[in-house]
Amino acid sequence: xxxxxxxxxxxLGAVALAAPAHADTLRExxxxxxxxxxxxxASRAQLRATDENVPIExxxxxxxxxxxxxxxxxxxxxxxxxxxxxxxxxxxxxLGVPLYSGGAVKNSIRAAEERVQAGRAxxxxxxxxxxxxxxxxxxxxxxxxxxxxLSANQVEVLTVNLEATSDRFEIGDLTxxxxxxxxxxxxxxxxxxxxxxxxxxQARETYIQLVGSAPGQLEPPxxxxxxxxxxxxxxxxALESNPDLIAVRERAQAAGFDIKVAGSSRLPRISAFAGYxxxxxxxSVPGGPADPNxxxxxxxxxxxxxxxxxxxxSLTIPLFQGGxxxxxxxxxxxxxxxxxxxxxxxxxxxxxxxxASFASYSAALAIIDSSREAVAAAELSLEGVRAENSxxxxxxxxxxxxEQELLFARVDLVTARRNAYVAGFSLLAAMGLxxxxxxxxxxxxxxxxxxxxxxxxxxxxxxxxxxxxxxxGTRTIDIPPADAEVRDTYGPVLESxxx
Numbered sequence: 001x002x003x004x005x006x007x008x009x010x011x012l013g014a015v016a017l018a019a020p021a022h023a024d025t026l027r028e029x030x031x032x033x034x035x036x037x038x039x040x041x042a043s044r045a046q047l048r049a050t051d052e053n054v055p056i057e058x059x060x061x062x063x064x065x066x067x068x069x070x071x072x073x074x075x076x077x078x079x080x081x082x083x084x085x086x087x088x089x090x091x092x093x094x095l096g097v098p099l100y101s102g103g104a105v106k107n108s109i110r111a112a113e114e115r116v117q118a119g120r121a122x123x124x125x126x127x128x129x130x131x132x133x134x135x136x137x138x139x140x141x142x143x144x145x146x147x148x149x150l151s152a153n154q155v156e157v158l159t160v161n162l163e164a165t166s167d168r169f170e171i172g173d174l175t176x177x178x179x180x181x182x183x184x185x186x187x188x189x190x191x192x193x194x195x196x197x198x199x200x201x202q203a204r205e206t207y208i209q210l211v212g213s214a215p216g217q218l219e220p221p222x223x224x225x226x227x228x229x230x231x232x233x234x235x236x237x238a239l240e241s242n243p244d245l246i247a248v249r250e251r252a253q254a255a256g257f258d259i260k261v262a263g264s265s266r267l268p269r270i271s272a273f274a275g276y277x278x279x280x281x282x283x284s285v286p287g288g289p290a291d292p293n294x295x296x297x298x299x300x301x302x303x304x305x306x307x308x309x310x311x312x313x314s315l316t317i318p319l320f321q322g323g324x325x326x327x328x329x330x331x332x333x334x335x336x337x338x339x340x341x342x343x344x345x346x347x348x349x350x351x352x353x354x355x356a357s358f359a360s361y362s363a364a365l366a367i368i369d370s371s372r373e374a375v376a377a378a379e380l381s382l383e384g385v386r387a388e389n390s391x392x393x394x395x396x397x398x399x400x401x402x403e404q405e406l407l408f409a410r411v412d413l414v415t416a417r418r419n420a421y422v423a424g425f426s427l428l429a430a431m432g433l434x435x436x437x438x439x440x441x442x443x444x445x446x447x448x449x450x451x452x453x454x455x456x457x458x459x460x461x462x463x464x465x466x467x468x469x470x471x472x473g474t475r476t477i478d479i480p481p482a483d484a485e486v487r488d489t490y491g492p493v494l495e496s497x498x499x
Contacts, residue, residue, distance in 0.1 A: 024216040026138050027439070029207075033134045034127070034436055034447075036212040038473025043126040044447060045472075050119040051453045053112040061105035062460065063097045086284030092277040099313075102267030103260055111257035118250035120449050124243035127436050128429045130210070135425045137207040141215050143418040144200035147411060148486045151193040154407050158186040161403075165396055178396040185400045197484035204482035212474045214482065224424045231358040234431055238354045239347065241432030248339070248346040255336035262328035266318055274311040280304060350430065357427035364420035371413035378406035 034040065069091040077084040098105070162182040168174040207215045228234040239245065281304045318325070382402040388394040428434040436446055 025219050026135065026221045029134055029138050029211050029215075030131055030439055032213060033130055033211045034439075036474040037130055037210065038471065040126055040130050041472040043123050044449070045469075047116075047119045047123050047449055048452050048456075050116055051449075051456055054109060054116060054453070054457045055459055057105065057108040057112045058457075060108065061098055061101065063095060065093065065095050067091070067093045085281040087282050088284070089280040089282055090277070092275060094275045095273065097272040098269070099272060100268070100270040102264030102269065104264040107257045107260040107264070111254040111261065114250050114254035114257065116453060118247040118254070121243040121247035121250060123449060124432070124435050125247065128243060128432070128434050131434055131436075131439070132422075132426055132429045134207075134210050135221075136422045137203065137210050138215075138218065138221065139418045139421050140203040141200070141207050142218055142220070143414055144196065144203040145218075145486050146414045147196040148193070148200050148484060150407060150410050150414070151189065151196040152486070154189045154403070155186065155193055157403060158182065158189050158400075161396075161399065162186050174396060181397050181400060185404070200484045200486075201482045208476050208479055208482065212476060214479050221421055224421065224428065227361070227424055227427065228358070228431070231355045234354045234358050234427060235351055237433065238350050238431045242350045242430065243432055243435070245343075245346045245350050246432075248343050252336070252339035252343050255332070255339040259329060259332040259336055262332040263325065265328060266321070266325040268318070269316040270313065272311075272313050275309065277308045279306040354427065354430045357423060357430050361420060361423035361427050364416055364423050367416040368413065368420055371409060371416050374409040375406070375413055378402070378409040382406050 069089070071087070071089050073087045074085065162179070165174055165179050165182045169176065169179050204215055228237070283304055285304055382399075382405075385394050385398050385402040389396065389399050425434060428438075
């Protein structure tokens with residue numbers, strides 16, 4: 001009931017295939033990463049490689065045809081041979097058709113198909129992880145821009161304070177200590193601004209790394225819809241939809257088929273065969289008398305070619321293999337047992353991850369409410385302290401402390417909003433609901449793993465091959481280094497927490 005409407009606001013509008021110069025909205029950033037991220041492209045290629053295991057296993061149950069040819073020059077003949085050609089051309093064609101293999105082929109195909117399903121789940125997990133990183137990078141850029149804006153504003157405020165303090169010192173209203181305190185706070189604020197600018201550059205470079213383009217003037221993110229109301233609901237959905245858990249379950253199913261494959265090595269094998277052989281002595285067989293009993297009979301040419309054909313059914317019954325089949329079966333059983341425990345371990349990880357993400361998201365929302373109150377109170381406090389300072393009831397240090405408290409409160413609010421959005425998206429990802437199919441990416445961009453599987457699973461041609469490999473992700477070497485310029489104020493970030 002959650003999936004159809006999940007992230008609907010991110011999917012508004014069709015996403016065109018052509019990448020924009022800048023991904024200025026979150027849905028554009030996600031769509032561009034979906035198209036160009038090399039990690040995601042590599043995972044798709046790895047899944048295509050896994051798809052090939054199915055036709056590889058199917059080939060063991062299909063007919064096989066082999067041909068051979070040889071040209072032989074007999075340098076010295078056997079002294080007891082009555083048939084002594086000088087040379088011979090031999091050629092033959094053999095056909096083999098497996099009829100029964102003890103279930104090895106059938107179960108190998110089933111195991112390969114289960115591992116393909118696991119590979120598809122792995123691809124979903126990679127998509128989810130990339131999207132979570134993109135969301136975090138997007139929010140980090142917004143947060144860093146807001147922090148640079150707040151730090152720059154603080155520098156401006158403290159610069160004005162220092163000028164006012166210096167003027168009052170000149171007329172004897174304040175002491176040199178008051179001036180020194182203002183100078184110290186301004187110097188610290190300038191250092192904080194430099195740190196915030198460095199953090200912004202780092203955030204933008206991480207964004208470039210994940211998305212493949214430089215961030216423009218990013219818009220505030222849309223709300224995250226359909227977040228669960230309690231952790232039990234989130235865990236229920238995650239146990240059905242988490243891609244990592246699905247992948248482990250599919251591999252456990254494949255391990256069960258591996259046991260049957262191992263046990264089949266003690267069963268009989270039945271196959272049909274047919275062959276055709278051709279010999280040509282290339283005119284090297286000498287002629288002979290028409291009547292071997294009459295030496296005076298005329299010499300006639302001997303036949304220079306010979307052919308033969310055969311067909312039949314073969315039965316191979318293993319009688320004793322030194323304990324190898326039993327060892328293989330026990331080995332497969334042990335691996336299957338390990339796979340089953342890995343399912344439980346993955347389930348535990350998913351449960352813990354979902355519950356922790358839900359707790360982080362709930363805590364971030366509570367911190368947002370507290371930070372709002374702190375900002376409102378700090379603004380009121382600063383206004384009162386400035387008024388009291390103007391009539392001499394408060395010192396300059398009191399004003400500086402009030403300004404710093406307001407700055408800290410605003411920073412906490414910006415950070416809490418970022419953390420809440422990232423935690424909410426991480427919760428959706430842990431539930432298995434933050435992948436490409438959930439984001440509604442359209443316009444031909446959605447990758448369908450079934451297309452390649454259907455293309456290769458039934459192929460019989462030994463000479464069928466794909467084009468030469470090439471990288472499909474985009475490089476970032478030509479993107480200019482990120483700067484610390486703030487293209488907008490911190491207002492939009494403070495106005496939206498994404499819940």
